[in-house]
Amino acid sequence: MLITFLFVLSCNGSVNAVNKKKKKTTPAPATTQVAVPKSKKLSKYEQLFKDKSHVATEGGFMTVHKVKGKLYFELPLKYMQREMLLACAPSSSSSTTFATLGFKSNTPLHIKFVLKDSSVYMCKVNTTTTLDLKDQREQHVLRENFTDPIMEVYKIDAYNHDSTAVVFNMTPVFTGYSKLSPVTQGGGGLISKRATIKSAATKLEDIKAFEDNIVVKTLFAYDASLAIMGNTAVTVPLTLEATHSLLLLPENKMRPRLSDLRVGIFLEGKVLLSDHQDGMSQYTLAHRWRLEPKDKEAYRRGELVEPVKPITYYLDPAFPELWKEAIRDAVMVWNQAFSKIGFKDAVQIKDFPMNDPSFDPENLKYSCIRYVPSSEANAMGPSWVDPSTGEIINASVLVYNNIIQLINNWRFVQTAQIDPRVRAKKMPDDIIKESLTYVIAHEIGHTLGLMHNMAASSAFPVDSLRSASFTQKYGTTPSIMDYARFNYVAQPNDKGVKLTPPDLGCYDEYAIKWLYTYFPDESDALGEAKIIEKWVDEKVGDPYFRYGRQQVDLRIDPSAIEEDLGDDPMKAGTYGIKNLKYILKNLNTWITDDDDYSHRASLYSQIRAQYLRYMMNVLYNVGGIYLTDVKEGTPGKKKCAVKRETQRASLKWIFNELKNCDWIDNKSITEKLDLSVPASSTIRSAVMKNLLASYPNVLLSASVAEKPYTGIEFFDDLYAGVWESAIQNRKVTENDRVMQEAMINNIINMANPGDGKGLFGVTSETEFAPSLDEILVYDLDETGLVQYFKEELRKMESEYGKGFVATQLGITHFGQGYKWQRKVNTSAINDAKTRNNALGLKIVNLLTQKVHTAPDRVSREHYQAMLTQLEKNLKNK
Structure with a gap:
């Protein structure tokens, strides 16, 4: 992982410049009206x-x-x-x-x-x-x-x-x-x-x-x-x-830290031209604050030492008092990690100085935590660096007002089955403080240089999340930099189980150690890099310290996705769905001070979204590939296909849920809400759309597997699951109709590629891009515009296929330059046309029989409609 060069020069000079004495800071002079002296000639x-x-x-x-x-x-x-x-x-x-x-x-x-x-x-x-x-x-x-x-x-x-x-x-x-x-x-x-x-x-x-x-x-x-x-x-x-x-x-530049892609840190990309190697090579520098001990000798002895310049955040007075408490806790918790590497009070938080003319929250000199009175439910933690070294110069944490609504929804749909405190329209103060501290601590992590680690939560066995002793020690994830959220696995009778992520996970402390440990006896960045590289080598194979990149362009690793818990999405989803059924059944009993039903409508919407997440989490197993950065000479595989048996079991699990998701249409809830299409129909439609578009993933996974789940097997399993009603000669259900129509539409789109749509509804440019539903349920859009225009965008996606919206909005390019897994062109191995034609003919043969022998009129008419569409569009193709 080390870049093999002796010394790095930035284009405008050396990164190690001459030290200069600092001037004593003086208060800013007031702006004055200038009087020009009288003179004959100015x-x-x-x-x-x-x-x-x-x-x-x-x-x-x-x-x-x-x-x-x-x-x-x-x-x-x-x-x-x-x-x-x-x-x-x-x-x-x-x-x-x-x-x-x-x-x-x-x-x-x-x-x-x-x-x-x-x-x-x-x-x-x-x-x-x-x-x-x-x-x-x-x-x-x-x-x-x-x-x-x-x-x-x-x-x-x-x-x-x-x-x-x-x-x-x-x-x-x-x-x-x-x-x-x-x-x-x-x-x-x-x-x-x-x-x-x-x-x-x-x-x-x-x-x-x-x-x-x-x-x-x-x-x-x-x-x-x-x-x-x-x-x-x-x-x-x-x-x-x-x-x-x-x-x-x-002028005296910070010594840069050479990156290691096995640790999730924001990076500054560079190109090196050297006489010591052939060709120009790429390397990256880590983003980090300049943190140096005041007393280097004491630091060398292993004592806790204050930094020369602590990392200081200034707190906006516009926040409610309860929020301020949570924010202060969220900032100060990071000192746990810094104290373990010898720094005392490395991170500090202060109120905005009052009546201080030198203070301005928008000045690059000050890193501030700002209150944003917006209806957007979000928080973010951007930072800005000296591009020559990666030194973080300024950072902001922006907290939007409606983040509290999002916290309310999360806690209710993920923990109401076990925590009576959240069964209310307004969360109690301790829940708000606890949850908000987690959200802000996550954003502070970003401002310290840490990227999302979406693989963290997959390190824990699902059943361990039901253990009081395990969760009290570890929480729900080894890293708060994951989108792990709250413990939706815990069942109503599980006693003493911790429901929240940890204050800091072991991965977070490990990342801070790698990023900020000071080396008083090393003379350059290369010497430091050799030491910290060994730290990463020691953790190879330990899932608690594995870094999994956030996926946008190519969403194919089921262990590194947002909003999930545990190492088995089928088991975690089964527990989660059981809890959602319990919560939905009791929703009207728990939420009663809601005369216009608006809050229940919001919670019901969140329950639907959470259910869809559980199904999508499992769907990523189908055609899944585990991706891990591996250094030469250390154990592990860079890419490893999900086992064939797991992929087939996941597909079976999905079909079982699709056939039994009518519980989500609970009439005691929906009869009080605004008119809308049944939730079961929209969920089935969304899952089928993403499932039918997953064939490129299946092909890619099969290409790297020792015992592949092949494209032929995938199509056979799709056929058996979607057309079970016809194969078993039973009546067509609403679920059958949705799945079958979705498959017929995809076959027709593939058979008619001249209209701008690609194979199975996608093009080579969009085949791995996220769908609109993925963008919404996994929070891949930080602008809020996708949610605002979701109905218009849904119509476009229906016309142009999965991935079209994401590609047009540029969401697939999120994080450009930070070593995201890029999309892969599968055209050389994509036999979708052949598979599609074979599937279409197979369905034609099946329906030709069933239009006469199906058990009821509704089924026969449905099959006839499907058969007519297929024959019309497959003719002469």
């Missing part, structure tokens, strides 16, 4: 700022001027070529749909300013390619091939009085620069957000300068719209204040 500098509207602010970094609606930088020459981050985020807005407080919708720009003749160039720092070349080749190659591209050019308007700084007009960057838009725009081809700026209403407001950064606030006005397929659905006027933050990056 200098260019004085002429530029002679207007009475001129205000300026000066810090240790630079002076910023505002005059006549324009913004000028007075940048000292000593800061030319210095690397900086430039970011923008909303600080107030009129709509949370288009702007989220504190959220940087565009990645901060990694820039530097360069003085050339009479101009200042704003350049993007080029750090993607690194060099390790002999003699003078390195500088020559660097100079000619990997220069810093120019983004903008500014004319020098003046020099300051002693010619130590240049003045230039930066107004366009702060009044509508597209690369820094504070509005969340774009989207896929299906759904888009747009915001057209009203230039006349744009106004520069406050300016501040500090020791190593500046802040510029701008008032923006937009015409904002939300559209689907080019048709505008929502148009609103949008006004917001945006905070721009320009921050000097350290």
Whole structure:
């Protein structure tokens, strides 16, 4: 796993630069009105700022001027070529749909300013390619091939009085620069957000300068719209204040940490050109905060030592008091992991400073936990880094108001069978605090550099989740970075069972150890990497420490999916479904203070979604492949097909559920709710659609298996399960009708590929992309737009097939560059046309008999309709 090179240089210089003494921090001076001294002849500098509207602010970094609606930088020459981050985020807005407080919708720009003749160039720092070349080749190659591209050019308007700084007009960057838009725009081809700026209403407001950064606030006005397929659905006027933050990056760069793909950490991709190897190679650096002990000798002795600079979060005062308690607990719990590697109070949380002019929550200097008063049920934890080293510079945790509704739903549908406290319309405070702490701790993990580990929960045997002693020790998962949720396996009579994930799992502590252990006796990143690589080697084969990537493009590993528990989805699903039946039966008894039935409607919707998850969790076994990153020379397999017997048993389990899912249509509940199609029909339709589209997975799995579950066997088992009513000559049920019509429609789509649809309803581009139902039940869309437009998108997917929506929205490209398992083109082994034709003829032969011998008229008419469609579409094909 180690990158075999001796030393890494970033394109703009060495990652190990000379140490410089830090200046003592001083309070930010107030912005002042500048009086220009009277003079017979004003200098260019004085002429530029002679207007009475001129205000300026000066810090240790630079002076910023505002005059006549324009913004000028007075940048000292000593800061030319210095690397900086430039970011923008909303600080107030009129709509949370288009702007989220504190959220940087565009990645901060990694820039530097360069003085050339009479101009200042704003350049993007080029750090993607690194060099390790002999003699003078390195500088020559660097100079000619990997220069810093120019983004903008500014004319020098003046020099300051002693010619130590240049003045230039930066107004366009702060009044509508597209690369820094504070509005969340774009989207896929299906759904888009747009915001057209009203230039006349744009106004520069406050300016501040500090020791190593500046802040510029701008008032923006937009015409904002939300559209689907080019048709505008929502148009609103949008006004917001945006905070721009320009921050000097350290000259003394943090030592980077070379990544190991067996540990789930956010990464910074690099390319290495070296004389020590053939060809250019790719490698990655881990994202992490710069955490160094104050007392290195004490740290070396194994004592707990405070860090030079702790990781500090600032808490938004807008949160309810109960939420604040949970958030503080969620932050501080991570100190458990840091204390085990020698750091005391490494993570801290403080309230927003009051009456402190130097504090601004949108400033890159401060990492904040923000309250978002939005109907979206979500939380997120983005972070921003110095791209040259992977050092995390800034992070945010955004907590949306309706996350509390999501917690309510989770706890009810997953634990109401065993926990009487959650059998209420409003959860008690201890449940809210406990659950919210878990959600926020997960997001804090992201801001520390940890990615989702979707394989974690599959490490535990399902029956262990019913054990009080086991769950009290481990919770529901070895990592809170999984979407493990709450203990839906526990049965009503299981006593003392823990229902929640752990405060921190053993994998989380292991990941923090790998990422943040300080090595006072190592001189470079390569030396450190050799040590921590051995730590990972020691855990090979231990499922508690296995990392499983989140799957988007290729959803094929049943052990690394969201919203699941345990090592056997069939057993876990059986327990979960038993609990859902119990909960649904008692829903009207437990929830009574709900006169308009709106809360029961919400819970019923969640029960349906949870049931569909259990079925989908099992469906991933069919054509499943376990994927694990394996280093040469260590045990394990990189890819291992799910056993043939398990795949067949899973398919049988699914058919059994499809035949017996009418319980979900509980009339004592549904008769009180709004008119809708029976839930059993929508669930059957969703499962069948995904099942029939899983053939590429089956083929891929068979190609790597020692004893494969073949495509022929899969089609035979589909035929036996879907057409059981005809084979056994019994009456057709509603379930039979749904499954059979779904299969006939897929056969027809495959037989008529010229209409833009592919084999079995998918194309080669979309065959592994998630369906709309997968996007919804596994929370693969963080924008909330899929939920908003789900009915329109469902119609499109019905017409164009599984994966179309995900591909058009760009959801399949989520996490680009972070080593996701990409899609695989199966066209070379895909015999779906042959299998489809054989299946169609087999069904024709069956129905030709059954249209006359079926036991009742309804069955005969149904078979006749299916037969007519098949004969019409298979003729001459």
